[in-house]
Amino acid sequence: MSERAFIPIRIAVLTVSDTRDIADDRSGDTLAARITTAGHILAARDIVRDDRAGIAAKLRNWTADPEIDVIISTGGTGLTGRDVTVEAHRDVYEKEIDAFSTLFTMISVGKIGTSAVQSRACGGVAQGTYLFALPGSPGACKDGWDEILAYQLDYRHMPCNFVEIMPRLDEHLRRK
Template identity: 40%
Template structure:
């Protein structure tokens, strides 16, 4: 007996750009991520630019992880070693579990493009309240690399042998309905 074919499940995604320089109109990396998510069939339910302030980042991410429309939060910017980068300290305390392989794979892929400078990326992913939270560097190239090689495949329920989608949906959502978080 063959397994039933899996279906694509559109997820609600929030895009947060962390920058003291970018404003809404020139958020090129945020717009790239929004467009890429939409083109992949997902819904962008929130898109915002935040300053490098770990408490503002934490407050916004906290609000989004309890929002039933949001299954994934993608932050871009503030993940390097500059003194004002606050993304990682802002989100790490919120995580129920960290997905260490995400940062490891991102740095490995990034090494091919930028060499040893890739070790300075603190790219991070984890789960909080059945919400996937991913923190990427703010450069467009880094966001594209993470989206194409890591996020897009793992946000597709058809991806095998496993993907993140079952971790983001409530057990009651066996029909693939969106927004089924606890």
């Protein structure tokens, strides 16, 4: 870490599940706890069903909210017919952060071996907001936060991080 001051950012957590509610959302709880422990603001939290249009609508609504800087979803990144979170994210992205998927896979291989091929974690940017889709297990949420997002969402992390370029994410919309 550098000698820069910490900048708290506003992060929303979206759980994608047909079976969970807030009372038993362990993955959402894992992310919410890590976000607040790190000093960030839990800006919103919700659960939506495994429905591509519904997920994309929630993502679009949150990317349009100036009080949300980052959206982290959990669930629906697998290979079954109900797993449509990745497709919903990609419906919303203006740009995909390809290396997020690659790095998440590298970390997962070290933890779960070849089973990592079944995860389709992804990241992107839309309307000046970062979006990340993590698998639905608490372990995967811990890995995604502890190994990647805790660093990239911390302005003090060097040599670079997502926070320092956040003001420029939507500069194309301000051009004349």
